[in-house]
Amino acid sequence: MPITDNRSAKITEVHLQKIAYVYLRQSSMGQVRTHTESTERQYALQELARQSGWNSPRIVILDGDLGKSGVSTTDREDFKSLVTNVSLGKAGAVLAIEASRLARSNADWHRLIEICGVTGTLIIDEDGCYDPGDFNDGLLLGLKGTMAQAELHFIRTRLLTNKLNKARKGELRVPLPIGYVYDELNQVVKDPDAQVRSSLELVFSYFQQCGSAYGVVQRFTQEKLGFPKRTFGGTWAGKLLWKRLSVARANAILKNPSYAGVYAFGRHRSIKGILENGEVGARVSSVPEENWLVNLPDHHEGYISFEQYTSNLGQLARNQSVKERVLSGPAREGLALLQGLLICGCCGRRLSPRYQGNGGIYPKYQCTWRKREGFSKSVCMSVPCPPLDRVIEERVLEVLSSEQLELALSAFDIVCQRNDQIDAQWKMRLQRAEYESQLAQRRYEEVDPSNRLVASTLEQRWNDSLIELQDVKDQIDQMQQQSRRITEQQRAEVLELAENLPKLWHNTATAWKDKKRILQLLISDITVQKQEQCSALLQLRWQGGASEEIRVDLSRSKLSRQRHSEALIARVTELTKTMDDAQIAACLNDEGLTTAKGVAFTIKSIQRIRRKHAIAGADDKKAGEISVKELARRVGVSVGVVYGWIDKGVISGRRLNAGSPYLLAISPEIEQELAKRACQANRTKTL
Template sequence: MPLPGQISVAINSYVSWERSEDIRKMVSDNVPTSQHHGAPKHGDALLAGLIRCRRCGRKLTVRYTGAKHDIPRYSCWRGLLDNGEPRCIAFGGLRVDDAIERALLQVLEPGAIAASVEAEAQAADRRDQVRDVLMRDLEAARYAADRAFRQYDAADPQNRLVAAELETRWNRALTRAGEVEARIVAHDASTAHPALPSLKDIDGLASDLEAVWNAPQSDARLKKRIVRTLIQEVVADIDHDASEIVLLIHWVGGVHTDLRLPRRRKGQRNSTSADIIAAVRELVLIANDDLIAGILNRNGLVTGHGNRWTRERVTALRSHHRIPVFRTVADGPAPWLNLSQAARHIGVASKTLRIAAEAGEIKGIHPLPEGPWIFCRTELDGSAAHHLAKRARQNPKYPTGSHPDQQTLFSSTT
């Protein structure tokens, strides 16, 4: 409603008063101040203009780092820039944005199907405004033609001048109606009417909302508008003792959500797991990089970036962590043996040696569940291995394996 003293209907306006107020509010909100969030921009940071420092109350600024300048980082710089105060907090934005996305999708998913059904109903009820105007013109033209016909039919035939004029008007009205009909036909031919998706298709789209959100075609500005529609503000702080990022989400409805995220240190996000590095250190004792890559993939392990392992990636991992490369011994016995080689060395079956290693009777290394066993030659020359071989020869429950001179058709690493 207009304020006292304002005249809202002095002249004809292009938009309604309510629409004008909405535009004015949108323009005011797009001004980046402490009270407004600012206009959504193309950057990937979801909380730009929404996140506030818990310590000083100022809004956090966004900087993009990385080789391609695509990694957001939230920092409290306003105190330093304006008053020379120490910087309050700063942390990487990738993990924070991921947590906000998960919280947002959890809120949206319960109403996603209902929203999709409503969207289909609105699309089904939406009419072609141009065709509606043409149909009204056609109705008026037909009415004018019918009225002209009635006037012509009621005229006195002996009054030729009046009859000729009425006939001319009737013909013009019929021509006008024909022109409008032709325009409608041309409009229908030029306007494509795509088939609306069924409720089943839209339900499937709503249930896969996360995939739609993470699609490369999704606009960052649209995501930010959705975030600002549901989230009023996010207050951030850092717990140095627990090494965590503390977030307090203020939803528009008045509900608050607390989130605590582990603080990401430099290089932590895309680093390879320490367990994988330890496994590679042990696998290089008996396997080359190509074979190690296959073993890692067999166990379902991926790199820090989520990629499958290849020989080149294993080589890069070794070089970065200074892990020595596997080399075959040119002269002399190999110091490390796999399961089949170790079983052949002490004269027992591979199954017998594996059972003994699992029971702890013989020391062996098993880095991965779906990977090879690794045995030290010194351990195999000890008393435990000799006792196992002797027991296997005396007890039929422990097979001694094949003849040591028998060669295998396929080489094995297990």
């Protein structure tokens, strides 16, 4: 490249004493691999720098940003380093093939030329040499930066418009989720691999049974099933891998409309913002279905119907417990049968179960949002679980009485179908392992025996495939030993229980989670309104749309329901005349009596009985009685003087036993007399 007079005139000895930075950039790694001519032209700028007068040691190549977009400075470490060195005055010139290589953003471009103008750094491209400190050169550089950004805008607009137009026809090729492939006509079809299709069908089947993505993953783990994944790009592009199913993967599958036969484009959008490090970045967010750019139903064959897809989304939304919702979540363990179904009649929020007592065995339904948010010091509503659970249980069993046998037969069909699906998965896994082993054997046998480097590698792969095949066979044998097949005896037992649904419901083998799942299938929600006189009104809404009201008597606490006999109350009343609480408890225990719970009496149990029935204790103060300390304070003497008066018979007092304190009945007249006696005693001591 020849050096023009204009360029030679602007480059001074001061510039040549500093470093000439040659900056290289291409927008993507694909361009780096395929557009090699552009890369060569940019590397050739170092020769231009030498012709301009810089020695090779003072020429620095910055090629770390190859394959990165120039829209922003994010992840462009070489550009940041360039700006830093220019700011420090270390750069004599910045060489780039054109302005768009340095930046596609006006903000980044103008910031660079402004700093170059301050530090006297030149900018050199194929067209010439520019001094940003010169008005005319600065104006021209500004125009070049504007054109670079405008060029990017025009290119992007054309590409996105054409892309959207093709997507609206459902013809835009996009990476397909597992379970789908493109055929030779560029049509979306189900994966020809039967095991892949069966794995996806199991995901949707298990979700119908479990109601949560976590439950699906648990079932896959329990059955020791893998889940397929196809690699994208690179040497292993299209290779099928079998990995452990994760909750995030299960959620993504359940939320993907492609499995319902929908061609969707624009489900996510990129939103720019300021990152934590102060740079401009983008985050990806989901777009509501009504705002998708393209939504083509029945575009291809789905694994589920669109109605089932919508139902799955609703169930996933109900499963979220991080937000305040009035929707029921998945059935969980615990003694609260109506978990997720109850709605507070005061505020309309969901009631959640709380477990109290020693070991947390006494469940309650509470609305705690006011207390949690700091609006109140008490909960909005609290009702015990047993009375509500009991009345809803009775109502549900009454409704199901006519459908019992049909439900049992349907359950058998579901269990048998599930077992068949699992067996099919293991059979296909065995077939795949046999194929991989046979393929490895053929490759080993076809290799040239003299080429030991290749032969040893293929032999090792063959051995690994044989080990994998044997491992699959062992797992199948283990699964067969733990047969899940339903015997005729088990079938007869279940059908017998189905004829008596209450017996099946209360059977100890029936899990609480299964009971809750049945209730959620039948009941939409229940609004609870507490009434006066320990009752509640339940507004029950069934899934079919019907509703009814049920009034429930709320049970009092377990202690308040316990009653002692009248004879025991009379006996305690009699004993309190001469005994304290400890003596009464010992006396009743000696007589062989017990509390309503059937346990021995204690001081606290006697105190509760007296407090509940308003029975005064023998050691309780009566009207007009005071203690020894109180009398000593009133008349101004010591406690010892009062005890002396008691011993001499000046005053009288009563005590329950030798260890209990005195209780003195002192009238106003006696108190005045004692005060005079105390004054005389003090006067005598003074004299």
